[in-house]
Amino acid sequence: MQEQFKFHMPTEILFENGLTQKMGRYIKGSSVLIISDPFLYKNGTAQRIGDTLAGKTVTYFSDIEPNPSCESVDAATAVARESKADCVIGLGGGSSLDVSKIVSCLVTNPGSIYDYYSGGTRVLESRTTQLVCIPTTAGTGSEVTNVGVFTNRKTHIKMPMVNNQFWPDIAMIDPQLTYTLPSAVTASTGMDAFCHAIEAYWNKNALPMCDMLSMGALKLIIDNIKTAYDTPSNCEARSAMIVASLVAGISFSQTRTTGIHALSFPLTTEFGASHGTACSITLPAFIRVSSQYEAQKMNSLVHYLGYESVEQFADAVEALMRSMNMPVRLHELGVQEKDIPHIAEVGLSAAIIQLTPADMNQKTVEALLRSIL
Amino acid sequence: MQEQFKFHMPTEILFENGLTQKMGRYIKGSSVLIISDPFLYKNGTAQRIGDTLAGKTVTYFSDIEPNPSCESVDAATAVARESKADCVIGLGGGSSLDVSKIVSCLVTNPGSIYDYYSGGTRVLESRTTQLVCIPTTAGTGSEVTNVGVFTNRKTHIKMPMVNNQFWPDIAMIDPQLTYTLPSAVTASTGMDAFCHAIEAYWNKNALPMCDMLSMGALKLIIDNIKTAYDTPSNCEARSAMIVASLVAGISFSQTRTTGIHALSFPLTTEFGASHGTACSITLPAFIRVSSQYEAQKMNSLVHYLGYESVEQFADAVEALMRSMNMPVRLHELGVQEKDIPHIAEVGLSAAIIQLTPADMNQKTVEALLRSIL
Numbered sequence: 001m002q003e004q005f006k007f008h009m010p011t012e013i014l015f016e017n018g019l020t021q022k023m024g025r026y027i028k029g030s031s032v033l034i035i036s037d038p039f040l041y042k043n044g045t046a047q048r049i050g051d052t053l054a055g056k057t058v059t060y061f062s063d064i065e066p067n068p069s070c071e072s073v074d075a076a077t078a079v080a081r082e083s084k085a086d087c088v089i090g091l092g093g094g095s096s097l098d099v100s101k102i103v104s105c106l107v108t109n110p111g112s113i114y115d116y117y118s119g120g121t122r123v124l125e126s127r128t129t130q131l132v133c134i135p136t137t138a139g140t141g142s143e144v145t146n147v148g149v150f151t152n153r154k155t156h157i158k159m160p161m162v163n164n165q166f167w168p169d170i171a172m173i174d175p176q177l178t179y180t181l182p183s184a185v186t187a188s189t190g191m192d193a194f195c196h197a198i199e200a201y202w203n204k205n206a207l208p209m210c211d212m213l214s215m216g217a218l219k220l221i222i223d224n225i226k227t228a229y230d231t232p233s234n235c236e237a238r239s240a241m242i243v244a245s246l247v248a249g250i251s252f253s254q255t256r257t258t259g260i261h262a263l264s265f266p267l268t269t270e271f272g273a274s275h276g277t278a279c280s281i282t283l284p285a286f287i288r289v290s291s292q293y294e295a296q297k298m299n300s301l302v303h304y305l306g307y308e309s310v311e312q313f314a315d316a317v318e319a320l321m322r323s324m325n326m327p328v329r330l331h332e333l334g335v336q337e338k339d340i341p342h343i344a345e346v347g348l349s350a351a352i353i354q355l356t357p358a359d360m361n362q363k364t365v366e367a368l369l370r371s372i373l
Numbered sequence: 374m375q376e377q378f379k380f381h382m383p384t385e386i387l388f389e390n391g392l393t394q395k396m397g398r399y400i401k402g403s404s405v406l407i408i409s410d411p412f413l414y415k416n417g418t419a420q421r422i423g424d425t426l427a428g429k430t431v432t433y434f435s436d437i438e439p440n441p442s443c444e445s446v447d448a449a450t451a452v453a454r455e456s457k458a459d460c461v462i463g464l465g466g467g468s469s470l471d472v473s474k475i476v477s478c479l480v481t482n483p484g485s486i487y488d489y490y491s492g493g494t495r496v497l498e499s500r501t502t503q504l505v506c507i508p509t510t511a512g513t514g515s516e517v518t519n520v521g522v523f524t525n526r527k528t529h530i531k532m533p534m535v536n537n538q539f540w541p542d543i544a545m546i547d548p549q550l551t552y553t554l555p556s557a558v559t560a561s562t563g564m565d566a567f568c569h570a571i572e573a574y575w576n577k578n579a580l581p582m583c584d585m586l587s588m589g590a591l592k593l594i595i596d597n598i599k600t601a602y603d604t605p606s607n608c609e610a611r612s613a614m615i616v617a618s619l620v621a622g623i624s625f626s627q628t629r630t631t632g633i634h635a636l637s638f639p640l641t642t643e644f645g646a647s648h649g650t651a652c653s654i655t656l657p658a659f660i661r662v663s664s665q666y667e668a669q670k671m672n673s674l675v676h677y678l679g680y681e682s683v684e685q686f687a688d689a690v691e692a693l694m695r696s697m698n699m700p701v702r703l704h705e706l707g708v709q710e711k712d713i714p715h716i717a718e719v720g721l722s723a724a725i726i727q728l729t730p731a732d733m734n735q736k737t738v739e740a741l742l743r744s745i746l
Contacts (some may be wrong), residue, residue: 001612004389016377215414
């Protein structure tokens, strides 16, 4: 047992197929802002939800880009303030959900996101606007975390912002919203959730409840991701995957992530890999490394998941990724030997890398990266 | 996967050995009321905690009896109002914790508990007094539920009261407080936690996160309860047991319990069995019954726990109870054949009995009871 731990996840979780078509009774006040990306607006998903909110004024903001910028946050905030939003609904992958978190605070907190983040010195006061997060991918878990990741366009730095005002009031989980996800997105977001679960499990901040949740999430993913990838309309697999993402989200919301996520930052910003791909490409290597330091715990996990050894598990994860056409070697992303010192350096600059249960320094991280070049 | 579920457990959990000796920074306001039973007051536990709250006015209320009455609640409320308590700390087993929940609300809500409970028609408004719950047994899980169980002395009826104001702000888990628990209490409260975990697992309201937590809690209990019973000073086993109780509490806080708890009510009130004993005496029988209706799920559980079959598991649980000198047959509590129809009837009057995954009626419940007479 750990010597000490904390657990706090105050968000109310509602799960039901079709829930977003009858969610009116959960929404407070008369003015609602729905924040999404352009795709979910154009394909009618945002409006289908807005149309169910009878008697309320619904405003849409749909200019959220991947890796959302502070400028997008400020633009959405202007709309939220103008519409006097009583409720902000974030709809989408991690980007829209993250933006909805800070916008719901800025409705009643003055100024720009820059006043509170990335060098800003103001402190967010209590949020009074309701915050509802609705994921449309089974991956980020953002609906049950108090973190938003924003990019400062001036400095080109992408940085997480952690704030207890960011816990959504409600996380609405509606598997139907994921039925039309393309297979490649199913694979990469699903493997992102896999990383969340296992990084929480081997984390130096690990705690018993999260260990239990991570084990359950990993089992759900292993049992269902390939089915969801092969047969996107398989409702049972889609439900299992969005629940796995949710559970993995609860787990890493308490522990934070580790080296996998730290190294994903340069692989995304400099080599263009999607977040899930950039994370999972180092996953088998991190399984092997972490198992040297957490041998007993990792053995318990892999036996629970039905594998005979950690080595067999790592191989199976790599085979699973290959079976979904995901890259498993860094050169597939365009990384060359000469890039490795720099990737290691950028990864080591993220504090979370030191939550990996292994000695993480320039030499060891370069060796890990070379092992999968 | 279930078709729908909800999960909401907003309490902040803090776990650390010795935490209650340095908890001042978590306590709000200047006036603190510590509610406990007479034993924890007389042996100095309550005062040792109060003494660490430097600069605050600390008042003690220590007249909490087992199966606390509404009269005790009203007496504690009078003290809380007089001391203008900013924070109410519940310290003890389930009784003190349950009383602290309603008292923290009644500081700012007028009248008696009878106005809100057991026929009362008033509704509790938002609680503004901080509520901190500190368990001293590893069993009830009350520190992470929104339920209090009170006895109406006028009608002699013991009834649960469920209210979202009852979620503690903070659950403080300090294993040290359990080091001196007598072995018999370790056994009965630990088996109560076992029942919470498994009743949440096979519950008709079951949900994925709670299934995962229940599995983990059951493993902790099976691996540690006998050690804690045999060697009360074993810190590792004590930590594991209080965490198991906590996790089982989170689990059943979402699902409620089932037939085991329903039948425990008459066994406690009419045959004087302690709550944990009254629950666990029917546990092996309920394992056998529930497994007929939840065969696959129960098989997954018992294999995870290291057993080959449900039957072997049920036998092992019974042997575990015997090894801790707990009764495993109803006649050991003084129950006779002629009492069985009445016990079944009273058990069936508790709504939770219908959350058992089995056909629960007068005939089936009597048969279950006769099988362990």
